[in-house]
Amino acid sequence: NAGVTQTPKFQVLKTGQSMTLQCAQDMNHEYMSWYRQDPGMGLRLIHYSVGAGITDQGEVPNGYNVSRSTTEDFPLRLLSAAPSQTSVYFCASKTGTGNEKLFFGSGTQLSVL
């Protein structure tokens, strides 16, 4: 059982470039989310989804887009990368409300130059 899989593990972008961070889970979880982790700031919620076709904003959504076409996949798109988006990104999933344990991927370290 792979759990939550994120790709790539590392990425370097130039300012203005776009890219998609991939996230897939094989646990049939309804809920998926993206967090960014910065020193001293902890994990901050970017976007989340409660099921295929349903997405909503978290604490820090600006500069990021998401879509949820299948239960398994929840990609995060950076439309025009900025140095402020340099961070470690984590994808997480859980079964739904009432079961609050989040399962995290191993993270993507992104640097924007």
Add this chain to the structure above:
Amino acid sequence: QKEVEQDPGPLSVPEGAIVSLNCTYSNSAFQYFMWYRQYSRKGPELLMYTYSSGNKEDGRFTAQVDKSSKYISLFIRDSQPSDSATYLCASINTGGFKTIFGAGTRLFVKA
């Protein structure tokens, strides 16, 4: 002001010490309180989970929630070098979709 506040540390203790990690929260609707442990260059993993006020014990770990003061604590007894990690507190309200995390406290346990 963040909804969940946590001192990022770092906190350094000798092996065998009792460790106390703490958070405060501001959202009265929070009902679920969690502690996640994160090793270096890894994703966080759930360590402890508490619903509403009270204590929960699991081996050397005790989670405590005081809703009257909006205070969340994690105690580690007989700390080991393998406990060296970042500990993140987190909260969510019943039926909610947004798990809110504290900044995380970096813990070092010296052998």
